Amino acid sequence: MSELNARFRARIGLPENEEISFDSLDRVLERTAFAIPFENLRIMERRTGEITMPNLMHQILDNGEGGVCYELNTILYGFLRDNGFDVALTRGVVYNYEAGAYSALGRTHVTILLNHGGQPYLVDTGFGGNLPLTPVPLTGEVATSRNGAFRIPSGDGEPGEHVLEVMLKHKHNEWKIGYAFDPGKLMTDLAECNDIQHTIAEHEQSAFNKNPLVTKLTPRGSITVTDSSLTRWVDGVMTKEPIDRDRFRLLLREEFGLGLQAPR
Incomplete structure (x- = not known):
């Protein structure tokens, strides 16, 4: 068992000898969401560093911190990869409801694509309080978890070919756009996360460099x-x-x- 695998299991309270299958991913996603917070304190305190897997392990697994999407989904990606899943990272653009348009910051959301049985799914533990606690298929089929319903109907190609839509339990009575992403444009280097981090930490229109959350x-x-x-x-x-x-x-x-x- 890899060091990342063992330490991530310890952080979320998952036994080392528990085999993880596709059918048990709901349990993994729930435990991750309950154990590791979405937070921007490193950004607010200007303590950001290079995004590498060793640095994320130190931050999240040694120090017990949380993070934002490019930190949380990247370390989950590493954990899933080390447990034999076919996963990749991709970038998305979040919908800004105040502006009535997709974020002017562009593709600054990092999420995970997982292939299982020839079918692609979206997996995300870095979308704040809007997390699907289950893999969401890229077929338009509705996926449900304890906190709501999620679906990914095909988009029109702009700004992404697919759109995650969310209907949170107790909060929404209609579908809300989460973010758009292009499953054909995968991240090939974690160094892309550093560019994203720079934008999130420094851009004047970033929502995450104003107040702690x-x-x-x-x-x-x-x-x-x-x-x-x-x-x-x-x-x-x-x-x-x-x-x-x-x-x-x-x-x-x-x-x-x-x-x-x-x-x-």
């Missing part, structure tokens, strides 16, 4: 904190309360297991 799914909903608010979803009921920076630091430790300092 930490979120993860839970068995009954989700929890999200910023440096000014705490939001919980529990069994479809949302509560939100204001917090100060001291409470923010406390929540990072107590709710997410993060020992990082809040941005100053």
